[in-house]
Amino acid sequence: MEYASDPVCISDLERVAKGIMPSGAWAYYDSGANDEQTKHENTLAFNNYRLHPRMLRDVSTISTETTILGQRARTPLGVAPCAMHKLAHPEGELATSRAAAATGGIMILSTYSTTALEKVIQPGGPQYWMQLYVYQQRSVSERLVRRAESAGFKAIVLTIDAPVLGRRLVDARNRFAPPPHLRLENFLQTEVASMPGYEGGEDAHGETFGETFGANGDQSLSWENGIPWLRSITSLPIIAKGVMTAEDTRLAIQHGCAGVIVSNHGGRQLDGTLATIDALPQVVEAAGDKLEVYFDGGVRRGSDVFKALALGARAVFVARPVLWGLAYKGEKGAKLALDILQSELELTMMLSGTRRIEEIDQSYVYQPVARWVRYAAGTNKPVAKL
Ligand SMILES: Cc1cc2nc3c(=O)[nH]c(=O)nc-3n(C[C@H](O)[C@H](O)[C@H](O)COP(=O)(O)O)c2cc1C
Numbered sequence: 001m002e003y004a005s006d007p008v009c010i011s012d013l014e015r016v017a018k019g020i021m022p023s024g025a026w027a028y029y030d031s032g033a034n035d036e037q038t039k040h041e042n043t044l045a046f047n048n049y050r051l052h053p054r055m056l057r058d059v060s061t062i063s064t065e066t067t068i069l070g071q072r073a074r075t076p077l078g079v080a081p082c083a084m085h086k087l088a089h090p091e092g093e094l095a096t097s098r099a100a101a102a103t104g105g106i107m108i109l110s111t112y113s114t115t116a117l118e119k120v121i122q123p124g125g126p127q128y129w130m131q132l133y134v135y136q137q138r139s140v141s142e143r144l145v146r147r148a149e150s151a152g153f154k155a156i157v158l159t160i161d162a163p164v165l166g167r168r169l170v171d172a173r174n175r176f177a178p179p180p181h182l183r184l185e186n187f188l189q190t191e192v193a194s195m196p197g198y199e200g201g202e203d204a205h206g207e208t209f210g211e212t213f214g215a216n217g218d219q220s221l222s223w224e225n226g227i228p229w230l231r232s233i234t235s236l237p238i239i240a241k242g243v244m245t246a247e248d249t250r251l252a253i254q255h256g257c258a259g260v261i262v263s264n265h266g267g268r269q270l271d272g273t274l275a276t277i278d279a280l281p282q283v284v285e286a287a288g289d290k291l292e293v294y295f296d297g298g299v300r301r302g303s304d305v306f307k308a309l310a311l312g313a314r315a316v317f318v319a320r321p322v323l324w325g326l327a328y329k330g331e332k333g334a335k336l337a338l339d340i341l342q343s344e345l346e347l348t349m350m351l352s353g354t355r356r357i358e359e360i361d362q363s364y365v366y367q368p369v370a371r372w373v374r375y376a377a378g379t380n381k382p383v384a385k386l
Pocket residue numbers: 028029030042080081082083110111112131159241263264265266267268296297298299317318319320321
């Protein structure tokens with residue numbers, strides 16, 4: 001579909017990106033696991049939370065400034081870690097990083113970036129955090145952590161929901177693998193020579209992401225053997241990404257994590273979990289003031305960011321919307337995605353009578369009556385809400 005103007009909302013951006021991207025790359029970005037119930041539910045569940053706005057407050061000056069891990073940030077809206085930004089645009093993670101720097105929120109860089117981590121940090125930019133997967137060859141992960149620490153990343157985000165890759169049917173049908181022209185630049189190091197496929201490009205030998213990931217990932221990783229090890233090799237704060245329960249929040253506290261990200265990996269790992277917005281309250285309650293709680297999954301509106309903040313998230317991350325922006329117009333497009341969400345957040349704040357991020361608390365949302373979505377048989381199209 002052609003628009004006379006730039007896309008004005010995230011769903012416009014999604015449609016435009018879909019028209020631009022090669023179908024296999026689009027499918028990899030878009031896909032969720034199995035029936036994609038969780039992927040869809042992440043977005044739909046926001047509708048079950050209604051706003052409880054307050055009127056006649058002076059909203060002539062508002063600010064989205066906040067603190068995250070003790071550091072000031074201009075906005076709680078950040079970029080979630082996503083593999084291979086160069087699938088969307090040749091400038092890849094550099095373009096995203098410039099967009100994040102202009103917006104002032106945190107950017108989390110994926111281990112699977114197509115730009116080496118040393119090249120990503122922008123001067124004067126936001127806090128950068130490094131996402132980590134742990135491999136059977138722990139020296140590979142250790143090297144990444146040490147490089148990230150010396151490059152200036154301010155936290156390690158350990159993804160804990162992916163001992164193996166979820167089964168994304170469309171990628172399985174496409175036998176999706178990184179295309180030959182792309183390199184997973186963080187792996188262009190001698191230690192990974194024995195990890196087939198991990199340099200990407202021509203070295204991929206036709207293996208799919210799922211195959212190489214499963215063959216090299218450390219499935220024996222646990223709270224007990226993972227977090228203490230990580231703490232022994234870095235002084236950076238550790239954030240566990242993929243926490244969906246109060247139980248795991250308590251374990252994250254016990255093991256000294258500085259934060260958790262409530263995330264189900266955008267519905268790409270275990271299909272059938274709660275939507276992240278529905279899981280957030282139990283994590284916030286278990287966290288108390290012991291660690292910071294962050295959020296991602298299905299955010300497509302500034303009002304979604306507002307709802308997650310109201311339910312206790314300290315920062316809110318988006319993945320696919322930024323990738324769609326990147327596909328649309330590189331740095332400008334990624335910035336457009338973040339600007340749309342940021343200005344919608346500000347609008348929601350003004351229309352609900354909140355002037356500062358600290359004011360946005362539970363009193364601004366109605367908790368939902370449980371409503372579950374029914375899907376049309378054999379499809380991932382929601383047909384009814386029960
Ligand atoms: C294309 C794509 C690649 C991703 N790659 C990673 C990754 O490398 N590491 C990670 O921890 N999460 C990864 N994620 C998950 C995101 O960080 C995030 O949890 C999720 O996508 C947020 O949901 P949203 O896409 O609805 O905003 C990826 C997500 C997508 C869509």
